[in-house]
Amino acid sequence: MLNFSRWTVAAILLPLLIGILCSVPSFLPDSTVERLPAFMRTRVNLGLDLSGGSHLLLEASTQDVAKQRLANMEEQVRTELRRGDPRIAIGDISSRDGRLSFMVRDPSQVDAAVERIRPLTQGAGLTGQRDFNVEVVNSTTITITPTQAGIDNAVKSAMEVATEVIRKRIDEMGTREPTIQQQGGNRIVVQVPGLQDPRALKALLGQTAKLEFKLVDTTANPAEVAQGRAPVGSEVLPYPANPSGSPVIAVQRQVMVSGEDLTDAQQGFSEQGNEPIVNIRFNGAGGRKFGQVTSQNVNKPFAIILDGKVLSAPNINEPILGGSAQISGSFTVESANQLAIALRSGKLPVALTVVEERTVGPQLGADSIKAGLLASIIAVAAVAAFMFVSYGRFGIYANLAVAINVLVILGVMGMLNATLTLPGIAGFVLTIGTAVDANVLIYERIREERRRGRNVVQSIEHGYKEASRTIFEANVTHAIAGGIMLALGSGPVKGFAIVLLIGIATSVFTAVTFTRLLVSRWVRTHRPTEIHI
Amino acid sequence: MKLLKLVPDNTNIGFVKLRHWAFALTALLTVLAVGATLYKGLNLGVDFVGGLMIEAKFQEPVQTDKVRTVIDRLGVGDGSLQQFGDPKTVQIRLPLPEQGGAGASNAVVEKARKALAAEFPGVTFSRYDTVSGKVSGELIQNGVLAVMLAVIGIAIFSWFRYEWQFGISTFVAIMHDVLMTLGFFAITQLEFDLNIVAAVLTIVGYSINDKMVIDDRIRENMRKYRKMDMKALIDLSVNETLPRTVMTSVTVLLALGALLLLGGHVLRGFTAAMMLGIIVGTYSSVYVSSSLLITLGLSPAAAEKKASKVNIAAQAERMGPRDDGARP
Numbered sequence: 032m033l034n035f036s037r038w039t040v041a042a043i044l045l046p047l048l049i050g051i052l053c054s055v056p057s058f059l060p061d062s063t064v065e066r067l068p069a070f071m072r073t074r075v076n077l078g079l080d081l082s083g084g085s086h087l088l089l090e091a092s093t094q095d096v097a098k099q100r101l102a103n104m105e106e107q108v109r110t111e112l113r114r115g116d117p118r119i120a121i122g123d124i125s126s127r128d129g130r131l132s133f134m135v136r137d138p139s140q141v142d143a144a145v146e147r148i149r150p151l152t153q154g155a156g157l158t159g160q161r162d163f164n165v166e167v168v169n170s171t172t173i174t175i176t177p178t179q180a181g182i183d184n185a186v187k188s189a190m191e192v193a194t195e196v197i198r199k200r201i202d203e204m205g206t207r208e209p210t211i212q213q214q215g216g217n218r219i220v221v222q223v224p225g226l227q228d229p230r231a232l233k234a235l236l237g238q239t240a241k242l243e244f245k246l247v248d249t250t251a252n253p254a255e256v257a258q259g260r261a262p263v264g265s266e267v268l269p270y271p272a273n274p275s276g277s278p279v280i281a282v283q284r285q286v287m288v289s290g291e292d293l294t295d296a297q298q299g300f301s302e303q304g305n306e307p308i309v310n311i312r313f314n315g316a317g318g319r320k321f322g323q324v325t326s327q328n329v330n331k332p333f334a335i336i337l338d339g340k341v342l343s344a345p346n347i348n349e350p351i352l353g354g355s356a357q358i359s360g361s362f363t364v365e366s367a368n369q370l371a372i373a374l375r376s377g378k379l380p381v382a383l384t385v386v387e388e389r390t391v392g393p394q395l396g397a398d399s400i401k402a403g404l405l406a407s408i409i410a411v412a413a414v415a416a417f418m419f420v421s422y423g424r425f426g427i428y429a430n431l432a433v434a435i436n437v438l439v440i441l442g443v444m445g446m447l448n449a450t451l452t453l454p455g456i457a458g459f460v461l462t463i464g465t466a467v468d469a470n471v472l473i474y475e476r477i478r479e480e481r482r483r484g485r486n487v488v489q490s491i492e493h494g495y496k497e498a499s500r501t502i503f504e505a506n507v508t509h510a511i512a513g514g515i516m517l518a519l520g521s522g523p524v525k526g527f528a529i530v531l532l533i534g535i536a537t538s539v540f541t542a543v544t545f546t547r548l549l550v551s552r553w554v555r556t557h558r559p560t561e562i563h564i
Numbered sequence: 565m566k567l568l569k570l571v572p573d574n575t576n577i578g579f580v581k582l583r584h585w586a587f588a589l590t591a592l593l594t595v596l597a598v599g600a601t602l603y604k605g606l607n608l609g610v611d612f613v614g615g616l617m618i619e620a621k622f623q624e625p626v627q628t629d630k631v632r633t634v635i636d637r638l639g640v641g642d643g644s645l646q647q648f649g650d651p652k653t654v655q656i657r658l659p660l661p662e663q664g665g666a667g668a669s670n671a672v673v674e675k676a677r678k679a680l681a682a683e684f685p686g687v688t689f690s691r692y693d694t695v696s697g698k699v700s701g702e703l704i705q706n707g708v709l710a711v712m713l714a715v716i717g718i719a720i721f722s723w724f725r726y727e728w729q730f731g732i733s734t735f736v737a738i739m740h741d742v743l744m745t746l747g748f749f750a751i752t753q754l755e756f757d758l759n760i761v762a763a764v765l766t767i768v769g770y771s772i773n774d775k776m777v778i779d780d781r782i783r784e785n786m787r788k789y790r791k792m793d794m795k796a797l798i799d800l801s802v803n804e805t806l807p808r809t810v811m812t813s814v815t816v817l818l819a820l821g822a823l824l825l826l827g828g829h830v831l832r833g834f835t836a837a838m839m840l841g842i843i844v845g846t847y848s849s850v851y852v853s854s855s856l857l858i859t860l861g862l863s864p865a866a867a868e869k870k871a872s873k874v875n876i877a878a879q880a881e882r883m884g885p886r887d888d889g890a891r892p
Contacts, residue, residue, distance in 0.1 A: 090698075230674075233670065386699045388694045388695075389691075389692075389693045390689075391691045392688065392690040394690055395619070395691055398828060399831075402826055402827050402828030403827055403831075406822045406825075406826040406827040409826055410819035410823060414819055417815055417818060420568040421567060423567050454762050454831070457823060457827070457831055457838075460820065460822070460823045460827075461820070463819050464820065465816060471808050471815070472777065475805075475807045478573075479804065482573060501777050504725065504776050505776040505777055505780075506773075508718050508721055508722070508773065509769045509772065512765055513769065515713050515717065515765070519709055519713070521706065521758070524707075524758055527759075527762040528765075531769075
C-alpha cells in the first residue's frame with residue numbers, strides 16, 4: 032500500500048500538474064491571456080454577480096406563435112381558394128378557440144376545397160406528421176385545427192430564429208462577450224457582463240421590429256375609423272403621432288413592402304432639419320416593389336408600420352426608384368439608432384417579454400470579489416493552522432493537498448470554461464473545509480490504529496485503507512446532492528453546484544492519493560518507529 | 565510538539581442512554597421550528613415571490629425611515645425596506661407593476677432612482693433584480709423539488725448500501741436539519757432566496773456526509789463484534805468517530821466563519837444558514853440518527869442477511885484481512 036512504482040507516481044503527479052498549469056491563466060491579466068494560444072486560455076469566467084452586468088430572461092408567448100400561424104393559414108387559405116382555379120367561394124371565416132373554420136358556399140365544392148387545402152397543412156418535418164388537421168363539419172363547414180406537434184415545431188424554430196436575431200442585435204450594440212442561450216422550450220437567457228444600464232438592451236430586445244409599408248385608406252370615413260371600423264379590405268391601426276390628432280388611422284390590409292426586403296438600415300438626419308430618421312435600403316426585389324408602389328400612388332399617403340403601430344404616414348411626393356427610403360416618426364437619436372439596429376438584424380418571429388432581470392453594479396461586483404478572496408485566504412489560513420496544530424507533519428501534508436486542490440479546482444473550471452459566481456466562492460470555501468475532512472478521517476483512523484497497538488507502517492496502511500472506503504461513500508452521497516443541484520438549480524444554485532462537484536472529485540484525489548504518496552515517501556526514507564499524529 | 569486533541573483518547577460518552585432526552589429535545593425544537601415557519605412565515609426574497617428588489621448605496625449612513633418616506637411618496641405600491649450589510653446600504657423591495665411588462669418595471673426603477681437622488685445626492689443602485697410571478701413560482705417549485713429529491717435520493721442510497729433502518733434514520737435526521745434551518749430563517753426573518761436553497765442543499769450534503777461516516781463505522785463494528793449489544797455497539801461507534809466528527813465540524817466552521825465575517829453582505833444569509841446547518845447536522849448525526857437505529861430495531865442479524873446479498877466484490881473489500889487481536 033505504501034509502495035508506489037515510478038509509473039504510479041507519474042500518474043498521480045501528472046494530472047495534478049496539468050490541473051495546476053490550467054489554473055495559471057486565471058491569475059494573469061487580460062492582455063497576457065490574449066496572447067496565449069487558444070488551448071492555453073483555460074480561464075475561469077466571472078459570473079455577473081462578480082463582474083457586474085445584466086442578466087435578462089426573455090420569454091416568448093407560445094400562444095402568440097400559434098395565433099400567428101393560424102393567421103398565416105387563414106391568409107393562405109384565402110389565397111388558395113379565392114385566387115386559385117377554379118375559384119371556390121368561401122365565407123364566415125373565423126379563427127376562434129385556436130382553430131380556423133369557414134364555410135364553402137357551394138356544397139358540391141367542399142371535397143375540392145379540402146383537396147386544395149391539404150397540401151398547405153403538411154408538416155415540414157421528416158416524420159410526415161401533419162401540422163394541421165382538416166375536418167369537414169355540418170357538410171359545408173371546414174375546420175383547420177393545428178396539431179400539438181405542429182405548434183411545438185413552430186415554437187422551436189421560432190425560438191431558434193429569435194436567439195439568432197437577439198445575438199445579432201446585441202453584437203450590433205458592441206457589447207463584449209454576451210451569453211445568449213435558449214432555456215427550456217420558450218425562453219432565452221441573455222447575459223451581458225459589464226452592462227450597467229439594461230434599459231437600452233431591453234428596449235432593443237422588446238421590439239419585434241416587424242416593418243411594413245401599407246397604403247393609407249383615404250376613402251375611409253374618419254368618424255367610423257375613430258370607432259374602430261374600417262371599410263372592407265382595410266384595417267384600423269393605432270397611430271400615436273398622428274398630426275391630425277386622431278390616435279388611429281385606416282390602412283389597406285395588403286402589405287406593399289415589408290422589412291424582410293431590407294438590406295441595410297442606418298440612423299441619420301432628415302434633409303430639412305436635424306430630425307433623427309432611419310435610412311433604409313431595399314434589396315433588388317424590395318426596391319422594385321417599392322418603386323412600383325410609389326410610382327402608382329403619387330400624392331397618396333404611405334403608412335410605415337412597426338410592430339402593428341403606424342410610425343408615420345408621409346405623402347408620396349414622387350416615385351422612389353433608387354431602392355432606398357427614409358423612415359421618419361418622431362424619433363430621438365437613440366430610438367432611431369435602436370430601430371436601425373433592430374431592422375438590420377431582422378424581425379423577431381415572436382414577441383419576447385422580460386420575465387426576470389438582474390443587474391449588478393461594477394462596484395458591488397468588485398467588492399464581492401475582494402471580500403470573497405479575503406475570506407478564502409483567511410479560511411485557508413485558519414484551516415491550515417488548525418490542521419497543523421492537530422496533526423503536525425501530517426497536517427502539513429494535508430495542507431499541501433488542500434493548496435493543490437484549490438489550484439486544481441480552478442484549473443478544471445478553467446478547462447471547462449466554467450463560471451465562478453459568488454455562491455461559487457462560498458462553494459470553494461466549503462470545499463476547503465470538507466477537503467480536509469478526508470484527511471481528518473484518515474488521520475483519526477491512524478491514531479485509532481496506533482492506540483490499538485499496531486506498528487507505524489501497519490497503522491498508516493490500515494488508516495488509509497479503512498478510511499478510503501468511508502470517504503468514498505460519504506463523497507458519493509455528497510455528489511448526489513451536488514448533482515441534483517446542478518440539474519434542477521438555476522443561477523446561483525448552479526454556480527455553487529459546479530464548484531462543489533469539481534471539488535468533490537478533486538479533493539478525493541488530492542486528500543487521499545496525493546497525501547498517501549507524501550506519507551509513504553517520508554515513511555520509506557525515515558523509517559520512523561514512532562509518529563506524532 | 566504537543567498536538568491538539570479536541571476529543572481526548574478513549575472518550576466514552578453514553579449517547580444511547582441519553583437518547584430519550586435527545587429525542588424529546590429534538591422533537592420540541594423541530595415543532596418550534598415548524599411552528600415558527602408556519603406562524604411567522606419565511607421572509608421570501610423576490611426570487612420566490614416575484615417583484616422588484618433594489619439595493620441602494622448611499623454616500624452616508626441613512627435612516628431607513630427617511631428612505632421609506634421617499635419610496636412611499638412614489639405611489640408604486642407597498643415597499644419593504646431593510647438595512648443590508650453596512651448602514652449605507654438599504655435594500656428596497658417593491659411589488660411588480662401589474663401591467664406594462666418590462667417597460668413598467670423600468671419606469672419604477674427610474675422613478676425610485678430620481679426620487680432618491682433628489683433627497684440623497686450621490687446615491688447609486690448597486691444591484692437590482694426583477695422577477696416575474698411566473699418565474700418565481702417555478703423557482704420555488706424547483707427549489708423544493710431539489711431539496712426533496714436530494715433527501716430521498718440519499719435515503720435510498722443508504723438503504724441499498726446498508727439496511728433500511730439506516731435509510732429511515734438518515735431521512736429523519738436530514739428532514740430535521742432542513743426543518744431547523746427553515747425555522748432559523750423564520751425566526752431571524754433573514755431573507756430566504758435562491759442562495760439559501762443552495763445552502764440548504766449543502767447542509768443536506770454535509771449532514772449526510774457526517775452520518776455516512778458514523779453509519780459506516782456501525783456497520784464495520786457490527787461485523788467485528790457480532791455478540792456485542794446493539795446499544796454498546798452504537799455508543800462505541802459514535803465515540804470512535806467522535807474525534808473526526810468534531811474536527812471536521814470545527815474546520816468547516818472555521819472556514820465558514822471567515823466567510824461570514826469577511827465575505828461581504830451578499831453572502832451573509834447564505835453563510836449563516838450553512839453554519840447553523842453544520843451545527844444542527846452534527847447534533848443530529850450524534851444524537852438522532854444513530855440512536856434512532858435502536859428504536860428502529862437494527863440488529864446484527866439483519867446486517868448478516870443483507871451482507872450475504874451484496875455483491876462479492878463489496879464483501880471482499882469490507883471483510884478484507886483483518887487482525888483484531890491487537891485490541892486490548
